[in-house]
Structures are given as structure tokens and as C-alpha cells.
Amino acid sequence: MSTHDTPTERPTQRQPVKFYQTGTFTVGNRLLPENVRSVQADMRRTNSLNSGHRACQGCGEALGARYAIDAAMQATRNQLIAVNATGCLEVFSTPYPETSWQIPWIHSLFGNAAAVASGVAAAMRVKGHSDVRVVAQGGDGGTTDIGFGCLSGMFERNDDVLYLCYDNEAYMNTGVQRSSATPPGARTATTPAVGRQPGNEFGTGKNVPAIAMAHRIPYVATASVANLRDLEQKVTTAMAIRGARYIHIHVPCPLGWGSAPADTIRIARLAVESGLFPLYEAHDGQVTARTPIRRRVPVDDYLKLQKRFAHLFANEAGKERIALVQAVADRNIAEFGLLAGDDAHG
Amino acid sequence: MLKQTEGSRAVAEAIALCRPEVICAYPITPQTHIVEGLGEMVKAGELAGCEFINVESEFAALSVAIGASAAGARTYTATSSQGLLFMAEAVYNAAGLGLPIVMTIGNRAIGAPINIWNDHSDSMSMRDAGWIQLFAETNQEALDLHIQAFRLAEELSCPVMVCMDGFILTHAYDRVDVPAQAEVDAFLPAFEPRQVLDPAEPVTIGAMVGPEAFTEVRYLAHHKQLRALALIPHLSSEFAAKFGRASGGLIRPYRTSDAETIVVALGSVIGTVKEVVDDMRGEGVAIGCVSICSFRPFPLTALREALEHAKRVIVLEKCLAVGLGGIVSDGVRKALSGVMLKGYTVIAGLGGRAITRKSLRQLFEDAGADELEQVTFLDLNADIVASELERETLSRRSGPTAEAILRRLGTVASGIG
Numbered sequence: 143m144s145t146h147d148t149p150t151e152r153p154t155q156r157q158p159v160k161f162y163q164t165g166t167f168t169v170g171n172r173l174l175p176e177n178v179r180s181v182q183a184d185m186r187r188t189n190s191l192n193s194g195h196r197a198c199q200g201c202g203e204a205l206g207a208r209y210a211i212d213a214a215m216q217a218t219r220n221q222l223i224a225v226n227a228t229g230c231l232e233v234f235s236t237p238y239p240e241t242s243w244q245i246p247w248i249h250s251l252f253g254n255a256a257a258v259a260s261g262v263a264a265a266m267r268v269k270g271h272s273d274v275r276v277v278a279q280g281g282d283g284g285t286t287d288i289g290f291g292c293l294s295g296m297f298e299r300n301d302d303v304l305y306l307c308y309d310n311e312a313y314m315n316t317g318v319q320r321s322s323a324t325p326p327g328a329r330t331a332t333t334p335a336v337g338r339q340p341g342n343e344f345g346t347g348k349n350v351p352a353i354a355m356a357h358r359i360p361y362v363a364t365a366s367v368a369n370l371r372d373l374e375q376k377v378t379t380a381m382a383i384r385g386a387r388y389i390h391i392h393v394p395c396p397l398g399w400g401s402a403p404a405d406t407i408r409i410a411r412l413a414v415e416s417g418l419f420p421l422y423e424a425h426d427g428q429v430t431a432r433t434p435i436r437r438r439v440p441v442d443d444y445l446k447l448q449k450r451f452a453h454l455f456a457n458e459a460g461k462e463r464i465a466l467v468q469a470v471a472d473r474n475i476a477e478f479g480l481l482a483g484d485d486a487h488g
Numbered sequence: 489m490l491k492q493t494e495g496s497r498a499v500a501e502a503i504a505l506c507r508p509e510v511i512c513a514y515p516i517t518p519q520t521h522i523v524e525g526l527g528e529m530v531k532a533g534e535l536a537g538c539e540f541i542n543v544e545s546e547f548a549a550l551s552v553a554i555g556a557s558a559a560g561a562r563t564y565t566a567t568s569s570q571g572l573l574f575m576a577e578a579v580y581n582a583a584g585l586g587l588p589i590v591m592t593i594g595n596r597a598i599g600a601p602i603n604i605w606n607d608h609s610d611s612m613s614m615r616d617a618g619w620i621q622l623f624a625e626t627n628q629e630a631l632d633l634h635i636q637a638f639r640l641a642e643e644l645s646c647p648v649m650v651c652m653d654g655f656i657l658t659h660a661y662d663r664v665d666v667p668a669q670a671e672v673d674a675f676l677p678a679f680e681p682r683q684v685l686d687p688a689e690p691v692t693i694g695a696m697v698g699p700e701a702f703t704e705v706r707y708l709a710h711h712k713q714l715r716a717l718a719l720i721p722h723l724s725s726e727f728a729a730k731f732g733r734a735s736g737g738l739i740r741p742y743r744t745s746d747a748e749t750i751v752v753a754l755g756s757v758i759g760t761v762k763e764v765v766d767d768m769r770g771e772g773v774a775i776g777c778v779s780i781c782s783f784r785p786f787p788l789t790a791l792r793e794a795l796e797h798a799k800r801v802i803v804l805e806k807c808l809a810v811g812l813g814g815i816v817s818d819g820v821r822k823a824l825s826g827v828m829l830k831g832y833t834v835i836a837g838l839g840g841r842a843i844t845r846k847s848l849r850q851l852f853e854d855a856g857a858d859e860l861e862q863v864t865f866l867d868l869n870a871d872i873v874a875s876e877l878e879r880e881t882l883s884r885r886s887g888p889t890a891e892a893i894l895r896r897l898g899t900v901a902s903g904i905g
Contacts, residue, residue, distance in 0.1 A: 261555025
């Protein structure tokens with residue numbers, strides 16, 4: 143507490159500490175008992191994805207991966223093996239012969255991370271290393287598109303793997319092409335902002351967390367780099383469960399989204415607060431918890447910070463498209479009961 | 489122990505004797521009986537310490553095998569035909585990562601047109617993937633090669649395909665000598681991986697490699713295969729000493745020492761070839777044959793020594809390099825670089841067409857008289873080909889080719905010979 147000893151005008155009557163006063167644990171964390179502090183606040187955190195890698199400034203995926211893997215390491219007492227799909231995370235962390243990974247880590251192909259992880263888990267089982275756990279990780283392309291068959295196979299066999307999808311909503315590693323996780327209206331290199339219906343088509347895309355739940359696997363969650371403590375907790379929860387688990391993490395990409403690197407967290411938070419990216423948990427296919435929206439914002443606030451949506455603000459036609467995006471957010475809010483005071487939903 | 493059993497069952501028993509730890513299974517004819525047999529053994533508790541995983545595709549089968557092998561488990565899978573093509577990306581990856589997975593290929597044609605019968609197009613399509621490829625001549629050899637394959641794979645840290653002719657071997661009931669567990673244990677030590685995913689000693693496997701090191705990594709893969717050229721005969725000799733029978737090796741010459749005509753082939757067809765060779769030898773014809781067991785690495789030196797004194801070499805291939813002719817012929821030609829002799833490529837047995845003694849006899853006689861084309865299609869029905877080519881000139885929309893031929897032939901499969 144030495145940091146608090148210097149001020150001379152310290153009030154004589156202290157206010158009670160208000161946790162969550164900024165909407166996160168940032169303030170509260172230091173004041174919490176050690177055993178409930180965040181993993182990243184722990185001196186013994188493993189820095190599993192170490193510094194020195196080559197991610198862009200403001201990379202949401204690098205941030206999400208660091209928090210998720212460190213949390214998984216703590217939950218497993220460092221008995222963790224990671225399998226990585228091809229993609230930004232694999233490329234920026236391992237230009238040979240350097241590696242940022244402080245844990246056993248394997249990259250095989252773009253579309254097989256879930257299957258490789260199943261194989262690692264099988265090897266651990268057969269060798270009696272039940273304490274060694276496995277995570278697989280990939281971007282949205284490697285998860286919702288090319289890796290989808292292997293992902294579904296791992297789910298239906300209920301293999302003991304936590305799959306982490308870092309969703310930055312397009313193929314960023316190859317230069318921002320559309321994936322089945324690209325939101326409607328977004329400009330990518332393959333959904334250009336031209337023509338009568340610029341950007342990605344409405345009515346397309348794939349809701350992989352919902353599909354994961356349909357497999358009735360023990361645990362599914364969505365998370366965001368806007369709420370890193372929540373991400374850590376979900377990873378910790380997942381690692382306490384055996385069987386197939388899935389966490390879908392929203393990770394802004396400044397390069398692909400045309401946003402300022404300093405705005406990564408802000409944008410991720412606006413996605414949550416607008417209702418475009420609902421945060422929830424599901425056990426055995428049933429939603430068991432959702433994070434209420436504290437201060438609802440219109441989708442415009444989220445969209446206008448990103449150049450991939452700039453065309454929506456260029457003319458009258460864009461307004462109709464924005465209204466359609468707002469409808470997506472409204473539907474999510476209704477479906478999950480996300481508004482504060484909406485506790486009847488959970 | 490001597491048994492009368494199906495080829496697939498014999499292979500399953502051989503795999504079980506090798507104490508596999510992870511087996512990935514996905515059905516495709518004609519390899520399916522192998523993994524069915526293994527699945528039964530695991531379920532029945534006869535194969536302890538083994539995980540049997542039913543996956544959703546061949547791509548997943550080999551991907552699960554990659555993960556299991558990288559985590560230090562002795563790993564096996566099997567496939568055929570389209571399945572091998574579907575897992576192609578992982579085939580290259582397993583070899584690139586240097587993972588000693590053993591995989592049986594129940595050799596089968598590749599479509600279209602879809603065809604479940606035997607030829608060598610499937611494994612030949614993966615010939616440059618970095619796997620060692622061993623071809624079995626008999627069910628006994630298929631059984632034996634799998635035992636040698638694990639030893640070879642693990643000593644080199646390189647994946648091995650054991651190729652056996654679909655149906656002709658996989659589904660044939662034949663007498664095989666199944667070794668005892670103690671014999672196999674004495675030949676095949678426990679798997680000591682060269683690289684392993686282990687939290688106690690973290691390593692990164694599968695990093696991005698740029699131009700600064702890629703050539704060296706690839707050269708070392710080639711070097712590994714060159715080392716296999718020495719190791720394969722060594723293991724074959726050791727196997728013979730311990731098990732009392734010859735199996736494997738690089739090549740097997742038969743009556744070649746004074747032969748003017750030498751036939752080169754792979755797999756089960758060599759049995760038929762030997763019979764024809766014996767018949768012709770009985771009539772004083774100087775003919776012999778060479779069976780290639782190791783197709784990758786390709787035994788250039790051994791083949792040259794076996795063939796260079798001949799007047800002509802006939803390469804009998806169960807595959808086709810469309811637009812070129814033979815695949816094996818290319819290698820044989822390279823082995824004989826600078827040697828003046830006549831070389832013939834014969835494409836035979838595609839999609840399960842029977843290779844009969846009668847046809848081979850005629851073929852070898854034609855070759856002996858040097859009356860063969862450079863590339864010959866054995867028993868090609870020239871009338872059908874001519875009529876189909878003519879039919880295509882009659883109408884722009886002549887329709888699908890294969891179906892037109894079937895229609896002309898009438899009863900399906902009435903004349904596979």
C-alpha cells in the first residue's frame with residue numbers, strides 16, 4: 143500500500159471502494175484478494191505468448207490469445223499443449239527460428255486444428271497424462287469455414303479440447319477477404335464497397351457458437367477483448383470441464399477493419415454495448431448466463447469508427463443498410479435479454 | 489502361427505502386434521476391413537493401451553494422427569483412393585513435420601469415373617509427398633512390411649505408407665504366418681520420438697519457415713529418404729534373421745542374371761509375371777523380372793545393377809501419367825541413364841482390369857520381338873475407343889464419355905478380363 147502513502151490531502155474519511163465503477167475490473171483488481179485477481183495481474187503469469195512477436199499495433203487477436211492462453215495455463219498448472227490453425231496468430235508468432243510460444247505448440251494446417259488437437263488429447267489419454275490439457279486455436283476463417291468439418295467432428299466426439307476462435311471477421315492474414323463470420327455490410331477485399339448493395343451481403347454468415355451449442359457440448363461461450371477479465375473467467379471455467387468446449391472471442395483487427403490501433407478495446411466494447419456481439423455462456427447446449435448491456439449504444443457508434451463500414455455513411459442508401467445492422471443488434475438484445483433490468487431472462 | 493485369413497485381417501493383426509497407441513479410422517473401400525478389425529480388437533480389450541478414434545473424414549483421420557504422433561504416440565491409419573486425395577494436404581504436412589505415422593493404402597483407382605477396384609493411381613499421386621512407400625507382393629509381405637514400417641518410420645522420423653493391392657490382397661484369403669508378440673517386441677522397440685509436445689520441455693513445431701531455411705529443411709527430407717535406401721535392406725535382413733523369411737528390401741530380382749528381357753512391376757501382379765517368366769524360361773526364353781518394393785525412396789542404383797545388362801526392359805504399371813505415359817518408367821529410365829537398351833511402358837490393370845497370364849505372355853513375346861509401342865495399354869479395346877471417338881464427332885453435345893461406353897458394352901462388368 144506504499145503508493146497510497148504520499149498524498150498530503152488524503153481525505154480523513156475514505157469512501158468505500160466501489161468495484162466495477164469503470165465497467166471493468168481494472169480498478170478493482172488491485173484491491174481484490176489475491177486469489178480472485180486476474181491472471182494477467184498475477185506475478186506468476188506465464189506470458190505463454192511472449193513479447194517480441196510481429197502482430198500489428200492494436201491487434202485484438204494477440205491480446206485475446208495472451209489472456210486466454212495464460213488463463214488456461216493457470217487453470218491447468220501449466221500442463222497445457224496448444225494447437226494452432228494457419229493464420230495471423232501462427233504467422234506473427236513463429237517466423238522461424240524464433241517463436242513467441244513458451245508452451246508446447248504445434249501448427250499443422252489451416253483446416254485441421256481441431257482434429258490435430260483431438261489427436262494430442264488422445265495421446266495424452268492413452269499415455270495416462272490426464273493432467274495435460276489441450277487447446278486448439280484459430281481465426282474465424284480457420285474455424286467457421288475451412289476448419290469447420292474438423293471442428294464439428296471434435297465437438298460430436300466430445301474430445302477433451304478447448305477450441306478458441308479469435309474472430310476478427312475476415313481472412314486478415316491473406317489481405318482481408320470475406321469469411322462466413324464477416325458481418326453484413328462490411329467491406330472486404332472480396333466484398334467491395336461498390337454497386338447497389340455495397341459490402342458483404344445481408345442474410346449470409348454462420349453463427350458458430352449456436353452451432354457449437356447444437357452439438358450439446360458441455361461448454362460454449364462468447365467473449366470479447368473489451369472484457370478481458372470475463373474472457374479469463376470463461377477460459378478458467380472451460381478448463382474445469384472435460385470434453386469439447388468452445389469459446390468464440392471477438393477480436394478487432396485495426397488493419398482489416400480500418401480502425402485506429404488505439405481504438406481496439408473501444409470498438410470491441412461498442413460491439414458488445416450495441417448488441418452486435420452478445421456475451422453469454424452455455425452449458426450442455428443451454429444458455430446459462432449472459433452479460434447485460436450496461437449502456438446501450440446505437441450501432442452507428444460502432445460502425446463509424448471503422449473504414450470497412452464507411453460506405454454506409456456515404457449516402458441515403460447506406461442509412462437503410464445501417465438500419466438493417468441495427469435490426470441485427472436489436473434481435474440479439476431481444477434473443478438474449480441483454481438490457482440491464484432484463485434479468486427475467488437470466 | 490500359421491493362419492488362413494483375409495489380407496486385411498492379417499494386416500490388422502500385424503498392426504496390433506506393433507502396439508499402436510492411437511488409430512484413426514474412416515471407412516473407404518477397400519481398406520475398411522483393416523480398421524474394422526482393429527476397432528474390434530480395441531473394443532474387445534485385446535489391444536490394450538490404444539485409442540481408436542472414428543473421425544469424420546480422411547483429412548481428419550490423418551490430422552488426428554498428426555496430433556497424436558506429435559504428442560509421442562505410435563499412430564496408425566489406413567485409406568484408399570479418394571480418401572488419400574482428400575487427406576493430401578495432411579499427407580504432405582505429416583512428412584514435412586517428420587512424424588513417423590504408418591498408413592496402409594489399399595490401392596484403388598481414382599475417379600472420375602468412380603471405380604472401387606485396384607490400381608496404383610492413389611499412392612502414386614502422393615509419391616513426392618515425402619513418405620516412404622513400400623509395396624507388398626503378397627499378404628504375408630503386407631503383414632511383414634507393417635512391422636518393418638514402424639521400425640523404419642521411427643528410426644528416421646518419417647512417415648511410411650505400406651501399399652497393398654485393393655481386393656487382390658486386402659480381400660484375399662491366404663495363408664499367413666502371424667508372428668508372436670515377443671518376436672515383434674524384440675524387433676520393434678518402444679517409440680522414442682525425436683520431437684514431442686511436452687509441457688516439461690516446451691517446443692514449437694510447425695513454425696513459419698522462409699526462404700532463408702526452407703531449402704535446407706527440404707533437403708534434409710530428401711536426405712532422410714536417401715538414408716532409407718540403406719536402412720530398408722538392413723531392416724529386411726534383420727527381419728529375415730529374426731522371423732525366418734524374406735520380406736521387404738528395395739527390389740527383388742527374379743531370374744534376371746542372364747535375362748535379355750526384364751519386366752519391372754510393383755505389388756501383387758509380380759506373382760502372375762513370375763508364372764509367365766517361368767513358362768517362357770521353360771521354353772528357353774531369357775526373361776526375368778524385378779519387383780520394386782521401395783518405390784520411395786526410389787532405388788536407382790539397385791535397379792541399375794539389376795537391369796543394365798538386359799537388352800530390353802518392360803515396365804508394367806498399374807497407373808497412368810496422363811499425357812506422358814508411365815510413372816514408374818520415369819524412375820527406371822533415370823536409373824538406366826546412359827545405358828543403351830530398349831524400354832517399354834505398359835499401362836495395365838487400371839481400375840481392376842485383370843492382368844492375365846495370356847495377355848502378359850503375348851505382351852512379353854511382342855516385346856521380345858521389339859514389336860511394342862513405347863507406351864502400350866494392355867488389353868485396350870481399340871474398337872470401343874475408335875467408336876467413342878467417332879461418336880464424339882457426330883454431335884457437339886455427345887454427352888458423358890464413360891456412360892456412353894458402358895451403354896455400348898451392355899451388361900455391366902461382364903468382361904473385366
